[in-house]
Amino acid sequence: MLKEKLLELREQAIENIGSADGLKALQDVHVRFLGKKGPITEVLKGMGKLSAEERPVVGQLANEVRKMIAAKIEEKKADLEAKLLEMKLESEKIDVTLPGRKTVTGNHHLLGSIIREVEDLFIGLGFSIEEGPEVEQDYYNFEALNLPKDHPARDMQDSFYITDEILMRTHTSPVQAHTLEKHKGVGPVKVICPGKVYRRDNDDATHSHQFMQIEGLYVDHNVRLSDLKGILTVFAKHMFGADREIRLRPSFFPFTEPSVEMDISCFRCGGHGCNVCKGTGWIEILGAGMVHPNVLRMSGFDPSEYTGFAFGMGPERIAMLKYGIEDIRNFYTDDIRFLKQFNRA
Ligand code: FA5
Secondary structure, three states: OHHHHHHHHHHHHHHHHHHOOOHHHHHHHHHHHHOOOOHHHHHHHHHHHOOOOHHHHHHHHHHHHHHHHHHHHHHHHHHHHHHHHHHHHHHOOOOOOOOOOOOOOOOOOHHHHHHHHHHHHHHHOOOEEOOOOOEEEHHHHOHHHOOOOOOHHHHHHOOOEOOOOEEEOOOOOHHHHHHHHHOOOOOOEEEEEEEEEEOOOOOOOOOOOEEEEEEEEEEEOOOOHHHHHHHHHHHHHHHHOOOOOEEEEEEEEOOEEEEEEEEEEOOOOOOOOOOOOOOOOEEEEEEEEEEOHHHHHHOOOOOOOOEEEEEEEOHHHHHHHHHOOOOHHHHOOOOHHHHOOOOOO
């Protein structure tokens, strides 16, 4: 009786193992047939009722059936695990022959890289970088620069006013006044000041109501116009080519005396005359001059002890000349097709 039951259980187990379609189902088969409350344990419990001859025969058979079911389960388990691994490998397969995804890399904005180039040059010449506020007091933008209220030269730089006394700065020259004040009458002061400036100019191909400037200021004992000329020559050769020459033309700025405009010999035609230099052989680059004694005095420096030079340039105009860019608005409209042509650094 028990013998038949065991053989029947063996058949059932084999069938169940065969149809188990996953590790969980197989584990259930294991519990069902070989667990403590399973049918084989039941058979073994019932052996007490058997005769002495039958007991070892049924006992041995029960052990064989148990071992056989356990072995079949192990076999099936290994089989299922191998299948699972295979599926996982298949789903995680990487096609190493596919082309890689292209990462789009940006580049520095041309204006930023021109400014950095100028900064690097002047840092190498012993200058440091100073910054000042874009929202500025009338005092620093004009008065401390020898432009009292109602001075006609204020018209050269019409501005956006926030109140009667506060405006968007029209140039980077107010940083001169701030820096001189900070030094409390003691030189040397040797700085360049890049930054945004604002004017009520109508936007066109060469003018913008917001643009960049880079200011330079050097105040010390015995600073002369020839020092300014030397520094500007180094600058012109660095930015526009080693064979550039410069010339200084008399000009007017209320905060410098004498004042000059600096021209460079045309880098396109070498000075013979072309459309870049409008046939003159020279290109106007920046305004400069010797710091006016009134400016030194107002910022706490003694003009009988200290002299200095200052200059101010527009990086947009420099970039336009250098790269033949015809419209200043290209710098501000963020057209990637324009910007990506200038992957300088
Ligand atoms: C000044 O602003 C003086 N502060 C420069 C200076 C500094 C002179 C120190 C002496 C000593 P100016 O107004 O010329 O000067 O402007 C300087 C440069 O800014 C110009 O050469 C030009 O390159 C640029 N610039 C002026 N107006 C505009 C504008 N609307 N759009 C773009 N660039 C401009």
